Amino acid sequence: MDLIPSPPLTPPPSEEERFDWLRLLRSRRVGVSTFFRLMREYGSAAAALEALPEVARAAGVDKYTPCPPEVAEAEFRAGRLAGATMICFGDPAYPARLTDLSDPPPILWALGDAGLLDRPAVALVGARNASSLGTRIARRLAEELGAKGFVIVSGLARGVDAAAHTGALGGGTIAVMAGGVDVVYPVENAVLAQEIEARGLRLSEQPMGLQPQARHFPRRNRLISGLARAVVVAEAAAKSGSLLTARDAADQGRDVLAVPGHPFDARAAGCNLLIRDGATLVRGTEDVIEALGPLPHPQEQAEMPLIEEEPPRASAATPPSEDEKTGKKKPRKKEEIAALHRQILDRLGPSPLAEDQLIRDLGLAAGDVTPQLVTLEIEGRIERQPGGLLTRLH
Secondary structure, X not given: OOXXXXXXXXXXXXXXXXXXXXXHHHOOOOOHHHHHHHHHHHOOHHHHHHHHHHXXXXXXXXXXXXXXXXXXXXXXXXXXHHOOEXXXXXXXXXXXXXXXXXXXXXXXEEEEOHHHHHOOEEXXXXXXXXXXXXXXXXXXXXXXXXXXXXXXXXXXXXXHHHHHHHHHOOOOEEEEOOOXXXXXXXXXXXXXXXXXXXXXXXXXXXXXXXXXXXXXXXXXXXXXXHHOOEEEEOOOOOOOHHHHHHHHHHHOOOEEEEOOOOOOOHHHHHHHHHHHOOOEEOOOHHHHHHHHOOOOOHHHOOOOOOOOOOOOOOOOOOOOOHHHHHOOOOOOOHHHHHHHHHHHHHHOOOOOEEHHHXXXXXXXXXXXXXXXXXXXXXXXXXXXXXXXXXXXXX
């Protein structure tokens, strides 16, 4: 029996509560999973904010302060000035496909036509230093898929991404940003970004005004694949971010498709590897349509599912604890907590490990382990990564 309330099934109904959501999410060492965990435990963002200093103190972090109100107010103001819309988890505009993820963003900033989030989408990604053939293929696929009713999702990078957005402007395109939705990167795509804002949508989970850094791109990539029914890689080297997006797509249960290239062309090596490993070969738009099947009628598209457990979800095979069986919560002794922390840290290292795998390895109930993961994250001893993965920091 889980005594902790489920995450909120409705979005924050007032401006004040949306403000509290933003403050909680922007607070130091509060990641996506910790956000949902705190919302479950305390029932509201305001209550979680009030409890955070004590939670941090119990984790050994003194003088902890949540995100200052003026910081959240500045982000609110920047969003209004940019004309961006805040979309919270549970909002009607929140993209239904993102609720499939183990770590759906609680808050998104949208700049442009948020209605595109309701339409079926295909992600089209590839090399930044794309060949002329690669950019032509990307533009043509985007144009023809758009004509068939698909929205094209990409990352606004140079090369294949830019070509895909350009080709899809007439049919609808979504640019997922690694930094703030108001920060265009690279600068050479500034005009294209303006066109997307006017005719498509720019989307980000990052704070307004944030300059993108290398560590932000994996989170962006998992949103690109998460928004789409399938990911098409038009051109990619053997080691590239596009292959990471394809891996995210496979992990999320999306179809992965790739355009083949010459075996001696390094820019096609990644696509050829994907095809070798089982990705659908794409010769043209019809191959994509055939892989995806016919578009569903708008009324037949499933409504957004509601998250009833904190992501990432533990395996159903995890045995219930005695507390869960009896419905009673007994406080753990400090020695027991310290021992469990050692067990967790001993099993984690620099290489990411899935949270549900960690719980299975420990042979404990999710309800026993998850609160301690929150504590260790707040202490700065572990870090959560996209896809429900955990790493040890020190």
